[in-house]
Amino acid sequence: MSMLKTAVLAAALTASAVSGAYASDAATPTTPTPAKNVVLVHGAFADGSGWRPVYELLTARGYRVSIVQNPLTSLEDDVAATRRVLDRQDGPTVLVGHSWGGTVITEAGMHDTVTALVYVSALAPDAGETTAQQYAGFAPTPEFVIDTAADGFGIVRPAQFKAGFAHDTTDADAAFLRDSQVPIHMAAFATPLTQAAWRSKPSWAVIATEDKAFDQAMLVHMAERIGADITRVSASHALFYTQPGVVAEVIERAAQGVRQGE
Structure with missing residues (x-):
């Protein structure tokens, strides 16, 4: 199993059927209570340290920022x-997820403190769907290759990490991200969600236009389906690291309940 699409689609064979949600099913955009708390959730093959540039920008603006360290052992464990972390917040909170972290915030975002969701080149399944099902019908991305060990945990193939995950970083930064990546148990992609916070809470999305982990059409489809306010930026899958200013700006708009054009 080398390609992520191959891996997750194979996992999907054991998953439940797609529930068929559309953008009209998403939350009607409302103005959430202004939030001063932000919780950042990393994706697969990463840890929370990559959020530091976003963390520094937001804390400088007066936000209370917390970073989740997902174990990546299962969807349940990550949620x-x-x-x-959400239990420790003292008021309205923006919940932000990158990549696989989008699946996590979709499930965990029903928490009472969460007033807005931000998807950073992130997955956005519906209740009853699996992460794997989001790949169906979209083109594979040859640069993004997953090596899966006998124990079921996968990592981005080191020799292709920069090309597939972080081509717009320096060699040194790409090496750090590569060597600090956290394996994810691939079975997590086959776990159906029990709830979808985007159905009842407003969403924002940042899409990296040079993302090699996902088909662009897939990212756009997911963001449009959930009714997200979409921002596009020229960046790799590691946009949380290479474009922190854009990501922080969108998070701040979500915290204030401001959508583009308003």
Whole structure:
């Protein structure tokens, strides 16, 4: 199993059927209570350290920022880790997820403190869907290759990490991200969600236009389906690291309940 699409589609064979949600099913955009808390959730093959540039920008603007360290052992474990951080918030909170973290915030975002969701080149399944099902019908991305060990945990193939994950970083930064990546148990992609926070809470999305982990059409489809306010930026899959200013700006708009054009 080398390609992520191959891996997740194989996992999807054991998953439940697609529930068929459309953008009209998403939350009607409303103005959430202004938030001063932000919780950042990393994706697969990464840890929370990559959020530091976004963290520094937001804390400088007066936000209270917390970073989840997902174990990446299962969807349930990652959601539990996120909820533990949400339990510590003292008021309205923007919940932000990158990549696989989008699946996590979709499930965990029903927490009472969460007033807005931000998807950063992120997955956005519906209740009853799996992460794997989001890939169906979209083109594979040859630069993004996953090596899966006998124990079921996968990592981005080191020799192709920069090309597939972070081509717009320096060689040194790409090497750090590569060597600090956290394996994810691939079975997590086959776990159906029990709820979808984007159905009841407003969403924003930042899409990296040079993302090699996802088909662009897939990213746009997911963001449009959930009714997200979409911002595009020229960046790799590591946009949380290479374009922190854009990501922080969108998070701040979500915190204030401001959508583009308003």
